[in-house]
Amino acid sequence: MKKLLPGLVAILFTCTQTFAQTTNTLTAKEQKEGWVSLFDGKTTGGWHTYNKGVAGDAWTVADGVLQLNTGAEGRGDIITDKEYENYELALDWKIAEGGNSGIIFDVNEDPKYSYSFLTGIEMQILDNEKAEDNKLANHLAGSLYDLIPAGKAANPAGQWNSIKIRKDHGKLTFWLNGSKVVNVQMGSADWKALVEKSKFKSMPDWATYGKGHIALQDHGNAVYFRNIKLKQL
DSSP: OOOOOHHHHHHHHHHHHHHHHHTTOOOHHHHHHTEEESOOSSOOTTEEETTSSSOOTTEEEETTEEEEOTTSSSOSOEEESSOBSSEEEEEEEEEOTTOEEEEEEEEOOOTTOSSGGGTSEEEEEEOTTTOTTOSSGGGSTTSBTTTBOOOSOOOOTTSOEEEEEEEETTEEEEEETTEEEEEEETTSHHHHHHHHTSGGGGOTTTTOOSSBEEEEOOOSSOEEEEEEEEEEO
């Protein structure tokens, strides 16, 4: 292998250092606007496995990334310790080839529910090309799962995607890689019509709590998260 020129080495080192300093941190502007970090880039502090007191061993942190290791024990959705009501949530995710996961919010934690999706609303995470659940438009990445399709292709498996979810008194807005992909008012006539045609029609407690935990879904595939931050409205 050829030796790198000293100047190139310096540039690569500077880029690496800059990335290390900015990932999972807030800018001065973000701090002034009221953003807080939900992931410190080092631990699972502030999170625990759904209906468990601590985060299971399957959720680990490496190189500033929160990831699900499907071969480990302690599986299950990981959720925030705190509950939130009106906010903007932003994060980056990437999914393994053929993978499926989700960001679920307004989650009620109660032993009578086996899974977070029984009460929470989901923004889909998916490998749109190779995942089994890629047959319906409203099941593709960025969609309000089983209700509203994102209408924009996500970056492929193994590449990072950036999202933002805004929930303001029931008004839901989703962004995927900078593009607005979902905009709907919960409880409206349009919302009720969408729910009536979805699988959630048969889930009486789904989307009824208004305030709850934020969950990162264990759907059986490796999934990765970073830069998880939230601003309360």
